Amino acid sequence: DSSVRNLRVAILSSPGMGHLIPVVVLANRLAAHHNVRVTVLQVTTAVSPPESKLLDLPLHKDLVQIIQLPPVDISHLVGPSTQVVTQLCLMVREAVPVVRSAIAAMESRPDALFVDHFGTDALPIAAELNIAKYVYVPTTAWFTALTVYCPVLDQEIEGEYVDQLEDLRIPGCKPVRPEDVVDPMLDRNDQQYDEYVRMGKQIPLSDGILFNSWEDLESKTIQALRENQALRSVVNIPVYPVGPLRRPVEPAGPTSEWISWLDRQPNESVLFVSFGSGGMLSAEQITELAWGLELSCQRFIWVVRPPTRGRVDDAFFNVGNSSDGTPNYLPEGFSTRTRDVGLLVSMWAPQIEILSHSAVGGFLSHCGWNSTLESITNGVPMIAWPLYAEQRLNATFLVEEAGVAVRPRELPTKQVVGREEIERLVRSIIEHKEGQGMRDKAKQLKMSAEDGLGRAGSSYKSMCEILSKIG
């Protein structure tokens, strides 16, 4: 690594903890394993209470620095119906001048600018400075392929994607079921669709794409991105799987009530139920989930949140408990009836530590990519319960390609999943042979992930290759 010892990279993170964290994890990896000096430039915005828990992320001291850019104001550009992708892209666009100034103010010019996929509007800054430019997509190769190919689908397909009768074909890749498209593709008349198509056109203007996956996990898609002629005609740059990159385990401490509860449970017997940093369910769905867990007679830890009413922050208010401690949005007496098998955690739990506990045998998850990686890298199979963003895509991948998940017959975003169906899924993953097969598969992936990140591994080498080009 001596040849890359003095490299310096600036990484632009789009607004929100969900985007800052993968960037910081990438920064730490570059610093700790490749001796790169990294300046993270964060486009700033308000941080919601549950997300801010994720901020306690240790930084690689000496080499990684986070600079919060002056906040940008997009209030004159948005209305009440402006979607999240639009807002993210607008914020980055408005921040371009302050990004430029922040880079100019660095004590020495960086050797490269990395942006996440919402930050492609900042790529011209790298061209101005004549430095290398890379896009980091903190999720899968499959999502990356869909994104860069969407401008072609935009030309070829008439009408809404969700109304198509046939799967959407991406050359060399697994086709995408119309109902699985990413949120910005749900409504072609919304501005966030235009932003998404633009993103798909701008990503290939960089010098290369990094994504948070690894060769063994997505070999077919990665090969297509590298070799398929039709796909290469839209994305003719190198692609680098550099993952799985994830937050380190933060010990919850010996006093953690949840960990000591897990210590008392049999090996691989507990289902962990959680929907990411912001995922929430309808009141009706929460009721069915509670009954489904109860009927399954399996052990569980459930991170509970009040039903959706609007903003995530609303969840912090107006929560009452009935006399046995059951939150008032769960079936009456639920806590009493499940006392011996279940544990309810309000709002937030130390997920990585829970998933790495030997008592955990399954994860009912919204399939956010971080949660997915945290599950796979602990050898834990999943019940795929996608809610938003690219999670339907992730769920299909986990069930049909990776073979580490089961899912409800109907998409949870389409209709309420009933209690019997939930009971069936929970039993299949914890109790039945099917679950053991998926657990074995997840354990294999855990090992291949570790191999990929090791010194002789493909993800490690991918990073070395990028750095040798920059240096």
Ligand code: UDP
């Ligand atoms: N997380 C956690 N405790 C919780 C809920 C979430 O630690 O109760 C963490 C989880 O470990 C993961 C992140 O929050 O690292 C969620 O990221 P993901 O990509 O899965 O979903 P998102 O929140 O972006 O939808």
